[in-house]
Each structure stands twice: as structure tokens, then as C-alpha cells.
Amino acid sequence: MQQDLKQWIVSDPKIMMGKPVIRGTRITVELILEKLAAGETPEQILESHPRLTHDAIQAALAFAVEVLRADVVYPISEAAS
Structure with a gap:
């Protein structure tokens, strides 16, 4: 899967401040996930x-899964009542 992602997702500091984008576009993975x-x-x-x-959208989802598999804890704070 990692090789497949590399053909779809790229990160370049000169494009969208380095956010992961769909290769050949300025469309970020973040934008696709938000939508x-x-x-x-x-x-x-x-x-x-x-x-x-459709393949690019699937690649954005697969990229998000790979990123979230990292050994990092993402604390979710409770909203103040």
C-alpha cells in the first residue's frame, strides 16, 4: 500500500506549505477528508x-489510515460544560 500511496500523495514544502496533496494538484488530503x-x-x-x-479519493483515505497508525497518542479533550 505504501508504494501505491506514493504514486498518489506527495508533500512538497513549495506546494500548500508541505501539506500532503494529490500528485499534480493543489488539492490537499485534508480538504478531501473535510468534505x-x-x-x-x-x-x-x-x-x-x-x-x-475515485482512486485519488481512496488514496487520501488510505493515507489518513497510515498516518493514524503511527505510534502517537492524540489526546481528545472533553468540551467544557
Whole structure:
């Protein structure tokens, strides 16, 4: 999977401040995840960003999984009542 991600996801400090993007675009993995989390369908995302493909969206999701597998603890604070 790591090799597949490298063909889709790149990070260059000169592009979007180094955030991971879909190769050949300025569309960040973060943007794709935000849109999916907000309830947009992959078809709606593709309509808004014609340079994307279904495979690119899947690669963004796979990249997020790989990043979250790292041995890092992400504390989630409770909202103040």
C-alpha cells in the first residue's frame, strides 16, 4: 500500500506549505477528508474538483489510515460544560 500511496500523495514544502496533496494538484488530503466528513459524496467532490478521480479519493483515505497508525497518542479533550 505504501508504494501505491506514493504514486498518489506527495508533500512538497513549495506546494500548500508541505501539506500532503494529490500528485499534480493543489488539492490537499485534508480538504478531501473535510468534505467527506461534512457529508459530501465522492461524486460531489469529483464534480467540484474534476482533476480528482475515485482512486485519488481512496488514496487520501488510505493515507489518513497510515498516518493514524503511527505510534502517537492524540489526546481528545472533553468540551467544557
